[in-house]
Amino acid sequence: MAGSCEISNIFSNYISAMYQPEEAQPPMELLAHLGKEDNLALPAETTAEKPAWFGELPYFWSKAQVLEWISYHVEKNKYDASAINFSCCNMDGYTLCHCTQEQLRLIFGPLGDELYTRLHEIVSVSDELTWIIDLLEKEDMSSQEIFQDSELGNSCTKESLEEMKSTNPFYQADFSYVSGALSPGSSDISVSGTGMSHSPNSQDSGGSDIDPDPTEVKLFSSDDGFADYDKEDVKHGKRKRGRPRKFSKENRDCLETKKSKHSPRGTHLWEFIRDILLHPELNEGLMKWEDRREGVFKFLRSEAVAQLWGQKKKNSSMTYEKLSRAMRYYYKREILERVDGRRLVYKFGKNSSGWKEEEVLNRK
């Protein structure tokens, strides 16, 4: 997995590149819409000098940003910092996000609860970004328990926490090492893998036609109960046209964990595609630029991309065929342009944005 700084760049890049056209939402607003001015927004006069952690999601904070964030809350709460074991604060945002409330309480005492709450308020705005976070999570899933992540070089190790358990007066409860404490609803997809994790193969040999990759597609495939609802009906003849209902609202609510009431706008297919292309380090050979300047790109593993899109939309029956129909609708709106004679190749049109190198760089 990439270092956290790198990911942090990816992330800010992602945020800034995202949903720019109509919404024109700068990152600041993205976070500020939390509305609670005391948890994020700073006093008006300080906003010219934003703290390092502001404007980025905690998951991607560096150690320095984490420290700054902690200091901010220590100060804000007039908390007696002498009670804090700062040797345990040497963690990056990734680690911080994985701390349970108990762990934070263990490290920070009563302030831990406050930190936990604040942290997750910030994190909860990241719903629209969770597909990337999910990918990162899954990439990491196999590799370690986060507190042992030598790459991150955290001094807040499992051992040190264990040790604190016995010595720290704040310690009250058991904790597990990985809590998956990201934004609520971020992982209700319950995937066991995207098929993207560490597949050094990703036959970039120019063809998607080898796409199928059955093992991989199987990984995507659904346990979520929506998947095959229609196949039977199709076989047996009549089936309503168009998208069938999945479940009644009640049933769906039972199956899904809580999700923010209105899923954020900006989850458009072309943006999803663009963002995959903008983060080759994350897309692991799903797609590639054919002509970066011109915005020409190609699906390398079309079915895998479709599955990923399906995951994002919680629709496990997504296929490239359906995805491509949606892509074709973009021709009329000039979000995409046709590329004749080339299979699986598309081109961004004049009504798309955020993919050009200048645009991406300018927002860094």
Added chain:
DNA sequence: GACAAGTTTCCTGTTT
């Protein structure tokens, strides 16, 4: 509840 936007699903036919 109506409406619009953006898909999603299905289908038939064509091209590669």
Added chain:
DNA sequence: CAAACAGGAAACTTGT
């Protein structure tokens, strides 16, 4: 022949 492309038609989801 299979896979991809094209587009019409209709249904669905979500936000306003």
